[in-house]
Amino acid sequence: xxxxxxxxxxxxxxxxxxxxxxxxxxxxxxxxxxxxxxxxxxxxxxxxxxxxxxxxxxxxxxxxxxxxxxxxxxxxxxxxxxxxxxxxxxxxxxxxxxxxxxxxxxxxxxxxxxxxxxxxxxxxxxxxxxxxxxxxxxxxxxxxxxxxxxxxxxxxxxxxxxxxxxxxxxxxxxxxxxxxxxxxxxxxxxxxxxxxxxxxxxxxxxxxxxxxxxxxxxxxxxxxxxxxxxxxxxxxxxxxxxxxxxxxxxxxxxxxxxxxxxxxxxxxxxxxxxxxxxxxxxxxxxxxxxxxxxxxxxxxxxxxxxxxxxxxxxxxxxxxxxxxxxxxxxxxxxxxx
Numbered sequence: 001x002x003x004x005x006x007x008x009x010x011x012x013x014x015x016x017x018x019x020x021x022x023x024x025x026x027x028x029x030x031x032x033x034x035x036x037x038x039x040x041x042x043x044x045x046x047x048x049x050x051x052x053x054x055x056x057x058x059x060x061x062x063x064x065x066x067x068x069x070x071x072x073x074x075x076x077x078x079x080x081x082x083x084x085x086x087x088x089x090x091x092x093x094x095x096x097x098x099x100x101x102x103x104x105x106x107x108x109x110x111x112x113x114x115x116x117x118x119x120x121x122x123x124x125x126x127x128x129x130x131x132x133x134x135x136x137x138x139x140x141x142x143x144x145x146x147x148x149x150x151x152x153x154x155x156x157x158x159x160x161x162x163x164x165x166x167x168x169x170x171x172x173x174x175x176x177x178x179x180x181x182x183x184x185x186x187x188x189x190x191x192x193x194x195x196x197x198x199x200x201x202x203x204x205x206x207x208x209x210x211x212x213x214x215x216x217x218x219x220x221x222x223x224x225x226x227x228x229x230x231x232x233x234x235x236x237x238x239x240x241x242x243x244x245x246x247x248x249x250x251x252x253x254x255x256x257x258x259x260x261x262x263x264x265x266x267x268x269x270x271x272x273x274x275x276x277x278x279x280x281x282x283x284x285x286x287x288x289x290x291x292x293x294x295x296x297x298x299x300x301x302x303x304x305x306x307x308x309x310x311x312x313x314x315x316x317x318x319x320x321x322x323x324x325x326x327x328x329x330x331x332x333x334x335x336x337x
Contacts, residue, residue, distance in 0.1 A: 093186065133300075151184040
């Protein structure tokens, strides 16, 4: 999932003691709770509990960071795409991801944080992004597998967010999910071509990529429900609609059938159909790896963050020029008034 922030709060030990509230605040809280219970959407102009606001800001900004950092693993392959068609598709996809980040930063800004503040938190390492983007893309097949598995997992997580109780976030997710759906189909199509028309070496390349990305993709959904204490409150608020384990199971059930069409095997000897549950059983996930990567010790953590900081610093002259132009236009309008 691109939005693991809710599951990281307890791990990082950032709990807050409840504050004493006035009668007016209690009444506002009761009104808010009633609207949430009625399934209503909250707008930026509405009164929002501080913890609700902070949880949303944390989740949406982390989601935005993930979209922006997520451009790096695939952008690395634009100049090495095998055909002009695949290059054009990948260019469009990376551009889409940049747009998703902008939608989400704009949604997060409605909660009272500036974009500069959010980016400073990312560049300093204080803010997180999805663990999945700290893995390397070693071959062209990785681009297809990211589309099929990573974007497929993202869609599974993000479609329910289209019904998030915070309307600006929900509205942003509608378009994002439509575009992510295209990305998933594009990735699957790329792999299907390689598996059906490719050489044995290309088919082995696809299988190798699947082997490397399968388990990190399952980690995207966040820790098991019994290790995710913040999920219950987020579901109570209507920010989150489906639990981590339910989403993970739904994804596995879909991916197994898709893998059969592709002709690839999934790297889990315990993966088998459970007739009683009407779901696929799958093996244990190495959560120590997940927390290690989230904590900054993944294969590409330093590389990814360094690339983002360099891009920000290299783009300073553009921001300065835009601000100078805006100031000049404002001064010109003032003189003409």
